[in-house]
Amino acid sequence: MAYDIFKLLHLLGVVLLLGNVTVTSIWKLYADGTRDPAVIGFAQRLVTITDWFFTLWGILLLVVGGYGAAWLGGMDPLRDAWLVWAEALFVLAGIIWLGVLVPIQIRQARMARGFAAVGVVPRDYYRLGRLWIAWGVVATVPLLAAMWVMLRKGW
Numbered sequence: 001m002a003y004d005i006f007k008l009l010h011l012l013g014v015v016l017l018l019g020n021v022t023v024t025s026i027w028k029l030y031a032d033g034t035r036d037p038a039v040i041g042f043a044q045r046l047v048t049i050t051d052w053f054f055t056l057w058g059i060l061l062l063v064v065g066g067y068g069a070a071w072l073g074g075m076d077p078l079r080d081a082w083l084v085w086a087e088a089l090f091v092l093a094g095i096i097w098l099g100v101l102v103p104i105q106i107r108q109a110r111m112a113r114g115f116a117a118v119g120v121v122p123r124d125y126y127r128l129g130r131l132w133i134a135w136g137v138v139a140t141v142p143l144l145a146a147m148w149v150m151l152r153k154g155w
Helices: 002-034 037-072 081-118 123-152
Strands: none
Touching: 002 037, 002 123, 037 081, 081 123
């Protein structure tokens, strides 16, 4: 029973993390495409809110549930090759997220607070938005690969 609870937590974490990554990217693209400072400012604020809520909780549930299920299921997440590969891919995505995406989001959020009131979106905001989407795709690839490794239980 405890194994099933940890596995459920792990799966909920995957859904929250990948769901938020995917949905946030799509609605941010559409918001930026409107060129409307109020819409873009609101969307940028929601990027920050959803990252703190869905992405952070997704990561926590994924890790707690994954390690709990692994240990209760008699697996060694530090030795079983398929688990090590999945963890390495997850960490790679996290490094990209923390090292590239979060700093871009912070810069865009600061800009959005200013232009929402003034009514003008600077070109640098759109440049950063394109970088955010591109690096977001790059960061999503290892997450999808980790999911594939977990489903196949091997590389």
